Amino acid sequence: MIPARGRSGAAAETGDVSFAVIGLGYWGPNLVRVLHELAGAEVTAVFDVRQDSCSDIVNRYPSVRAARSYAELLEDDAIDAVAIATPVSTHYKLAAAALRAGKHVFVEKPLAGSTEQAVGLIELARTADRTLMPGHTFLYSPPVNLSRDLIRDGELGEIFFISTSRVNLGLHQSDVSVVWDLGPHDFSILRYWLGEMPTRVSAWSRGCIVDSVPDVAFVNLEFPSGTIAHVELSWLAPSKLRRTAIVGSRKMVVYDDTSVEPIRIFDSGADVPDPETFGEFRMTYRAGDIISPRVDVTEPLQLELADFCRAIAHDVQPKSSAELGLDVIRIAEGVDASLACGGAPVVLTPDSSPAVA
């Protein structure tokens, strides 16, 4: 049973959260499908400027209504929450309007197009006492969480570095660069795994197809703990890669989202020589067993939307919090700042814009 939080929608009776889904392009229909089947949620209405996208959904889910305008949805008291899957440039305007109308808001990543917008949305959500959540789906991925546990429990030792490739052939969004399209996945995962924000960022990129839009980027990050990370992002690649190597002082992990064995733990490393005999040292390398643990196969999107409903019901922070979403944007802005000055490293400070070092 969902506590009140001043709810007026249909969910007030059934206990279900009543959703409107906005944006029915590539990702929106997945939101509809998962919400439709999720206990505790129901899809009441959809809206997209392209009317035939709406018709497709209504044909498949006759209980869902196609709204004529976004405003109409926001005025509908039977709707508790909106799930926004539109181009990034519209996130702020749509989310702000929904929060002002008293709706809970789920926005596809990235939360907004700038730090300023994200801070504005967080402020609005606080004022309205509504839940605001960006869709960083990977935080709900079982292999990502298994890796997080290994890192947090010290199983891997000190995290020396993390190197990740997220490349394939094909553009998902047309209004942003590869840094804002694919980057948020890795930035959110790194932020989640390490529990800290990078303090320095640099990047190298090229707009191969359209000069002004980077479609390949190599991003470097440095964290306060000493960990460094490297993120390769590309829309132009011979084959799909989703490979992350986590190199720790005790063990190493390869996380590959395309594999039937998404996590492999390598009991390998360098045995550090005794500092006393440092001058004479000769490293020894150890290569041991490799373990592919059984990983649960639940769909992350389902866990994510369930977390959103739980956050609404119990007035708690979801794992993919708006604050984490803000941090992701700050990293992406750091990358852009570095690119703007030819790849120079940029310092990220907690409360201001990125500054060239």
Added chain:
Amino acid sequence: MIPARGRSGAAAETGDVSFAVIGLGYWGPNLVRVLHELAGAEVTAVFDVRQDSCSDIVNRYPSVRAARSYAELLEDDAIDAVAIATPVSTHYKLAAAALRAGKHVFVEKPLAGSTEQAVGLIELARTADRTLMPGHTFLYSPPVNLSRDLIRDGELGEIFFISTSRVNLGLHQSDVSVVWDLGPHDFSILRYWLGEMPTRVSAWSRGCIVDSVPDVAFVNLEFPSGTIAHVELSWLAPSKLRRTAIVGSRKMVVYDDTSVEPIRIFDSGADVPDPETFGEFRMTYRAGDIISPRVDVTEPLQLELADFCRAIAHDVQPKSSAELGLDVIRIAEGVDASLACGGAPVVLTPDSSPAVA
């Protein structure tokens, strides 16, 4: 039949180049093995400060003599050429002495420890009219040459970018960083493939085991033609990777030195939209056939040493020329300069030291 070039060694009679191999650590015994079996070459003597390394070789090849000192070898008129496989810090001194003694010199990569030293050796070789060649073995690798042909013949179109990973668990040399140990392989390949020197370089690294010695590095390069390249280097990695993706405007190639199919050609790419309708464009991506051409399996080291003998005999430049070796060192120094200033991009100018941009 080898022309004279003032030769006084045994080869003067048999036509074979008589070699002394210096340094019998990890790589030197391979030089001995290949030279021993190479038509046109013979191994006359070996030298290493560790006497048991010499004994091992002499036991296996009774026709080879163990010298008591390097000086003794240089005084021996029966020796035409020295092949040096010692730590990098000794390359200059050993190679310079050999050139001054009138020997042809083959030095394992990198040619020397600095631009200054490399320029010095090139000068000495010119004065002494002797062949000086660094051992950039990959220039003789059949898949590297097949890739070069595809690039040069325009088969791949414009080269947008090249991304390469060369990582595994284990240190090969103890007196240099991973940038100078593994980097020269990729720097020489890129220089060879693209036929141009990078004009800007940046890098990010960490000394995970020993603070002052980078054992992981992420290197970015920008070339005059617009091509960018990324090189990941590490002695700490869960598994061996030798993977290079070449992304061109027409086709893409994956070169993987650990695979039984070392070259795979992807007939894939993005179809560039008409600039007229630019505002409206929607990229189309094309994924076509993939071809793994049959690749010759000759050992590169054998082709390399044969090229050295040919260069001596005919007084011509080997493919792995000293000038290319100098370029490789200039890139490595650019990387070090970037690392020294925290990852800032560095401009490489043809005739001077790297400068922070």
Added chain:
Amino acid sequence: MIPARGRSGAAAETGDVSFAVIGLGYWGPNLVRVLHELAGAEVTAVFDVRQDSCSDIVNRYPSVRAARSYAELLEDDAIDAVAIATPVSTHYKLAAAALRAGKHVFVEKPLAGSTEQAVGLIELARTADRTLMPGHTFLYSPPVNLSRDLIRDGELGEIFFISTSRVNLGLHQSDVSVVWDLGPHDFSILRYWLGEMPTRVSAWSRGCIVDSVPDVAFVNLEFPSGTIAHVELSWLAPSKLRRTAIVGSRKMVVYDDTSVEPIRIFDSGADVPDPETFGEFRMTYRAGDIISPRVDVTEPLQLELADFCRAIAHDVQPKSSAELGLDVIRIAEGVDASLACGGAPVVLTPDSSPAVA
């Protein structure tokens, strides 16, 4: 527009084939999903003895009605065709009743539990002038059809042999052995590719979990053309394999249904020695390029059900014909006959039961 063929269902007006889907276990819901989205078809009703399976479907597809009995469905003139996805032991009874009621019948593979039953169904369909089609989905798989083209067009030369493994961990059906569960996939593919029936069959198997139910089997087939085939089937396997090697005199193909490159063509083979010099011969082997052609990714089930609708509309044989379905059963019975006599080869004659050789 669908020609009449004495149709009385809803489709008579809309031109769509109106379906009832029977059996909503593992596979049935896929039939509902695909038929629901297929132009030219509509799902009118479903039936399963487990009432909650029906409810699940009706909740998801509110336009679909749950019938109270199979008999009720058969009496409903608005239904043109039934699609049967029940256990094999029920196929005959359900299909026969539907044909007698004037419905077109699609039955999941195998068509029936015995040659006798399959012949009976074919006879009934002929009498009733209705379309009867077994669901040999792989005949609609793009890589299977690409392989068929390569074989038929002589690209591979003479087909020496075909070796296939279809193994994984897990039981799909509880009333039959692995031979009748997984075997029909391969038997139908081989029958389709080679265009001929095997004349001899032998098999080796074990019931590892339940003595009387083979869960692993090794099947050998010999065809009139000289081609031999081997089929490995298992419900107990460390990892999923779906690998078929087709070895021809000119080229070879590997078809792997689990790979992103499902078809790989190897320009490899043995060069046959001149018969004149036969006594002295020394074979030469040729290993050439490997090509992974781009393969269409259409869902086979969709193509299959569209073919069924087309067969109904135009009164033609579908690719997966009842006759081919009968041949598959004859092979499976041959395998059982061989197993029953300890693995002895069994001769398959066109018009009679398998006989021990």
Added chain:
Amino acid sequence: MIPARGRSGAAAETGDVSFAVIGLGYWGPNLVRVLHELAGAEVTAVFDVRQDSCSDIVNRYPSVRAARSYAELLEDDAIDAVAIATPVSTHYKLAAAALRAGKHVFVEKPLAGSTEQAVGLIELARTADRTLMPGHTFLYSPPVNLSRDLIRDGELGEIFFISTSRVNLGLHQSDVSVVWDLGPHDFSILRYWLGEMPTRVSAWSRGCIVDSVPDVAFVNLEFPSGTIAHVELSWLAPSKLRRTAIVGSRKMVVYDDTSVEPIRIFDSGADVPDPETFGEFRMTYRAGDIISPRVDVTEPLQLELADFCRAIAHDVQPKSSAELGLDVIRIAEGVDASLACGGAPVVLTPDSSPAVA
């Protein structure tokens, strides 16, 4: 120090076993190389009917003498043992002569061309009190031995079945079929792992290139314990496979000799239902962690020849005993007997020829 056993050769003094290697085709030079470097062994002489094969060896190993005839070697008292790597058809004659001349004998697999010949050689060795050993190298392979330990220690539970593929493009020996060329590897491994002889054998094959010489064969074996095994052998295959799946009631193993992870242990299986509720049962399948244990990389041939020297010195049975070699031949003869009668199963009885069941 090697005990006497009536030794008269050079080894009497140095304690080393003095070898003559006979047959310098594909494999013989490997025997020379390994024996040359093996402590406790030395290569004194070589012989091959092709004189240039001898010259090649002598050039590489100047301490080795090329004999003019086999007889000359047998008369040489300085030679303790002969290692025979000639075509199978010559094994018996060469080995018998050597045993009669008082030499210890190492013969490449298979030990001889027939059961009768193998029994004859064993008899001769017993009479002469000399060590006779067939070269079943895989019994010394670290991953094979790790698998053996897992089987023997009950880690895998009851061994349900073993399925193995040993295929590639290319013929190694010209005087035998693929059954006698590749088969002995698998037959020896199965005999070693299971510690029992199969009691029934059947096979299916084709001579694709030369009618009378099977170049592809599918072999089935049944063991007294209930384990069944399947062996796929081929000289015609699109790519090299060396894959063995061992399916036990508790765990499963994949042994792949071409992989950097040659052994993978799968904690997977079927949970057997309670016999009480048998009629109602529904199997549950369990897929758990996968472990790739670190496997030693010592060259098996080195361990094998060291075992031969140890067997000579201490007058003990080597792991690859002549009796095991005889069993391997009995299996191969069983396969031939099955092939001769069209694939009918054949019963192997301990002391007689194979009989059609």
